[in-house]
Amino acid sequence: MKRAARVSQINDIDGNIHQLQLCIRAALAIDENISLLLAKCKQIATHFNHSIIAQSELKGFQERLGLPLLSVIQECPTRWNSMFNMIQRLIEIKDAIVLYTSQHTNLPQFTPNDWLQLESCATILKPFEEATKTMNPKYKTKFFNEITKESIESELISLRQDQEGHGAQAQPQIQSFEHDVIQHNQHNQHFHHTDTETLPSTSSGANFSTGRFLQSMLSEMLASAPNGDDEESPIAPIDRFLILKSLIINYIKEKRIGLQEDSLLWWKINPKYFELYRAVRQYLSAPPSSVPSKRLFSGAGLVYD
Incomplete structure (x- = not known):
């Protein structure tokens, strides 16, 4: 997209939400312990994403524990906030994940300290997820030199x-x-008052x-x-x-x-x-982010697959 704009001699600047997400990924990559923990999360998410049998077994654990029937979310580098969504979902179904991985020793095992770190990571990432949804073009030249x-x-x-x-x-x-x-x-x-209240x-x-x-x-x-x-x-x-x-x-x-x-x-x-x-x-x-169109495009791809 950048090259197309430059070849066409169209002036452009990077989206601020894109820059924000690049900062988040760079910060997460700096900490080796966090990187290893996130790699565990991705491996588990990939396991469920590729196996209907695994999904069915996880659902059985959730039913027995009285947990909501939620699927594991797969992190995707081009899907903003998906790292946060993956971590948050694993925390929500933590007990079912612990039971499942205890019976499948080929998968990474989470220690109590791992879960504490994941909860801390989710707390840190939550405001950025909110910012991605709420940023708007009201800031004029606030962020320009x-x-x-x-x-x-x-x-x-x-x-x-x-x-x-x-x-x-x-x-x-x-x-x-x-x-x-x-x-x-x-x-x-019709909508403004309700949106403000909620x-x-x-x-x-x-x-x-x-x-x-x-x-x-x-x-x-x-x-x-x-x-x-x-x-x-x-x-x-x-x-x-x-x-x-x-x-x-x-x-x-x-x-x-x-x-x-x-x-x-x-x-x-x-x-x-x-x-x-x-x-x-x-x-x-111009919206400050292309999240809605990205989500629509990504959703269409999932439906097609």
């Missing part, structure tokens, strides 16, 4: 100047934008506190000063270039909206930035 920020501003100004010849299209753009907002609001009347619900107190911590951390990032220079006066526009530059800089200096606030509504109540709307539709509409 100064050189990248300057490059972004220049690109936006150049893009907007290229569109100067289409001034007559400005009003239709605004009307189209307001149509998007109306459609969005109608959808949210957001903190979890299966345990530990999960709840972890989720709350993550929400607090992401909210703090949004609430922090955008560039640390909010006290500076806005640039006084002199010519067209400076007008656009002033508009972009002033937008970046705006306080970031909250984690649960509606981005489309913000644009509706701030019409002074409508000149940026084309860039907004082009760049801010």
Whole structure:
């Protein structure tokens, strides 16, 4: 995908969720004990994934122990959070796994200390799994260095100047934008309140506190000063270039909206930035991760197999 973009001379940046997952894998690989423990998990998961007889026997142990009938999850390098999901599932059916492996000595055996380490690993990975689901494009230039920020501003100004010849299209753009907002609001009347209420619900107190911590951390990032220079006066526009530059800089200096606030509504109540709307539709509409499409593609592959 990267090569296709570069050959086509399309500017691109890596997805932030992708970068996050690379960090997680690099961190796990550093610790030799964790790497060996994860290798055990993968071997057991592969065993069940390749044997219907093994799955049936494991199900029998679960029924006898009164455990929920859950399958072992196979870790997949291209399926984000699957490492966490595999560990979490093994912990959930721990007793059945212990009974099964005790009768199949060719499989790795987990010691009590191994299970403690797996639980610690799951606790550490849980916030990253949450972040993968909740990250959004509200952070503006929060995670860019100064050189990248300057490059972004220049690109936006150049893009907007290229569109100067289409001034007559400005009003239709605004009307189209307001149509998007109306459609969005109608959808949210049915779902937004329910989603907000169910957001903190979890299966345990530990999960709840972890989720709350993550929400607090992401909210703090949004609430922090955008560039640390909010006290500076806005640039006084002199010519067209400076007008656009002033508009972009002033937008970046705006306080970031909250984690649960509606981005489309913000644009509706701030019409002074409508000149940026084309860039907004082009760049801010891109999701920060391709998890949903990856999951759909992966699911289709499983069905096909």
